[in-house]
Amino acid sequence: MRTHVVDHPLVAHKLTRLRDETTDSPTFRALADELVTLLAYEATREVRVESHDIVTPVAPTTGVHLARPAPLVVPILRAGLGMLDGMMRLLPTGEVGFLGMVRNEETLEATTYAERLPEDLSGRQCYVLDPMLATGGTLAAAIRFLVDRGADHITCITLLSAPEGLAKLEAGLAGVDVPVTVVTAAVDERLNEHGYIVPGLGDAGDRLYGLAQ
Numbered sequence: 024m025r026t027h028v029v030d031h032p033l034v035a036h037k038l039t040r041l042r043d044e045t046t047d048s049p050t051f052r053a054l055a056d057e058l059v060t061l062l063a064y065e066a067t068r069e070v071r072v073e074s075h076d077i078v079t080p081v082a083p084t085t086g087v088h089l090a091r092p093a094p095l096v097v098p099i100l101r102a103g104l105g106m107l108d109g110m111m112r113l114l115p116t117g118e119v120g121f122l123g124m125v126r127n128e129e130t131l132e133a134t135t136y137a138e139r140l141p142e143d144l145s146g147r148q149c150y151v152l153d154p155m156l157a158t159g160g161t162l163a164a165a166i167r168f169l170v171d172r173g174a175d176h177i178t179c180i181t182l183l184s185a186p187e188g189l190a191k192l193e194a195g196l197a198g199v200d201v202p203v204t205v206v207t208a209a210v211d212e213r214l215n216e217h218g219y220i221v222p223g224l225g226d227a228g229d230r231l232y233g234l235a236q
């Protein structure tokens with residue numbers, strides 16, 4: 024597993040505003056949207072392209088276009104939905120599959136409550152969107168879903184990651200024969216006793232969409 028921390032002053036600036044507890048929901052949504060577009064630029068560095076002939080007003084030339092099958096973008100509900108538009112701005116011809124997952128706040132175990140993915144992901148590049156990689160349980164389960172269906176290249180985009188979660192994810196991927204990359208805006212200090220990222224930004228889903236029942 025590779026981890027790529029996007030080191031850019033605009034990312035750091037927007038992330039600081041996102042973390043601030045005084046940032047309201049509309050601003051939080053706008054910042055998450057802007058941040059994911061900046062991260063997506065790095066995350067799509069290995070997106071597959073193929074040669075494509077065109078004619079400019081001056082001369083014929085050969086460029087590239089995105090290869091088929093189209094990449095699959097997978098937001099993890101709820102909070103990953105806040106990253107979807109920002110991602111699709113860069114990959115408008117991508118397809119979208121959905122995974123609904125929630126972490127039990129006592130046991131910190133993730134369970135899946137919704138799944139709408141193509142049955143066959145053979146030969147597909149997948150981009151998983153989830154703002155928070157805390158214990159890593161949610162992303163580990165999401166990656167397993169995609170690998171079981173045949174995905175052969177997986178990139179996870181997160182806004183914040185915890186060192187414990189990155190280590191757990193890497194250990195859990197031992198024996199998985201698919202390249203996995205995590206692209207993140209920051210690796211924070213640690214998890215607290217409730218499994219929250221420190222300093223973090225709190226509950227991403229709640230800050231995007233309000234308190235869950």
Ligand SMILES: O=P(O)(O)OC[C@H]1O[C@H](OP(=O)(O)OP(=O)(O)O)[C@H](O)[C@@H]1O
Nearest residue numbers: 101102125126156157158159160161228
């Ligand atoms: O790395 P982990 O320890 O698994 O935690 C991370 C997960 O927790 C949050 O989701 P949550 O369960 O709060 O659901 P929500 O998006 O509906 O708020 C977050 O959006 C991640 O999906």
Ligand SMILES: O=c1cc[nH]c(=O)[nH]1
Nearest residue numbers: 157219220225226227
């Ligand atoms: O810090 C955290 C950890 C898990 N989920 C969140 O939304 N925030």
Ligand SMILES: [Mg+2]
Nearest residue numbers: 226227228229
């Ligand atoms: Mg939540």
